[in-house]
Amino acid sequence: MKEYIYGRNPVIEVLKNRKVDKLYIQKGDKEGSIKKIYALAKEQSILITETNKKKLDEMSKGENHQGIVALVSGFEYSSLDEIIDSCDENGRVLILERIEDPHNLGAIARSAEAAGFNGIIIPKHGSVYVNDAVYKTSAGAIENIKVTIETNLSQAIDKLKENNFWVYGTDMGEESYSDTDLTGRVAIVIGNEGRGIGHSVKKNCDKIISIPMKGSINSLNASCAASIIMFEVLRQENEKNILQKR
Known part of the structure; x- marks a missing residue:
């Protein structure tokens, strides 16, 4: 099952630990930790789509997404x-x-x-x-x-x-x-x-x-x-x- 992960620190952690299918980044936002996210995505050849805030708001259900949303597979549980x-x-x-x-x-x-x-x-x-x-x-x-x-x-x-x-x-x-x-x-x-x-x-x-x-x-x-x-x-x-x- 696919899910959206949003917020800069959560997305950075998921990029370090799991396969990310796609990134959605707010248009014009390339400052601060977003630069690190771009670099990590480039290393892993992850598709990035620049979109507007309204679309990101919908993906994050109105939560504070900080201009970044990642589409990933479901969380991997341990035994x-x-x-x-x-x-x-x-x-x-x-x-x-x-x-x-x-x-x-x-x-x-x-x-x-x-x-x-x-x-x-x-x-x-x-x-x-x-x-x-x-x-x-x-x-x-x-x-x-x-x-x-x-x-x-x-x-x-x-x-x-x-x-x-x-x-x-x-x-x-x-x-x-x-x-x-x-x-x-x-x-x-x-x-x-x-x-x-x-x-x-x-x-x-x-x-x-x-x-x-x-x-x-x-x-x-x-x-x-x-x-x-x-x-x-x-x-x-x-x-x-x-x-x-x-």
Whole structure:
């Protein structure tokens, strides 16, 4: 299935990582990072069509395309085995249970890539897949992290455990994430934006951790919560490495 990827950084990343069928660039726009896009396209002999802003607006469904849209084949998903095989003794995996907002998935993917996570697991049903909005929100980072679709998250968790992962679910009122040892092979479960983690997945986690809050609103956006936990995982690993070198 073909899809449109728009925005300068997302298009640059897709040009680096995947086959692009065609580029649409706004007439007269050849400044800044557009020059880099032209150069990458020339290297790969990609057809470029200069068009007007109205056409680009239609392709991007009114989103900010920054004068560039790429036509590409659908996102290439990985298998769970491929994600596990890419992990060393400090492998990091994110499990997203029914994240429905593509902007949340994009923001989570951007943070996951920045925090050095190896892969993201999403369920086959009730979850947004990787689409143009995910690309745009992740600034193209989704191209640099493996994503797999699993029919049964509980079975995926069991497989991670068989491969020496410790699985942490996130919920309110449990042990603080900052008081938890998050080093080694870890998998973090982030729940649905409104309902959180489902019962069957929650009971299959090794431990439930929470983010302490003092405000009157007792929940965070899924992407914010995921980012906080993921960078705590990275912080603890860095701290452990520093101590081992002393």
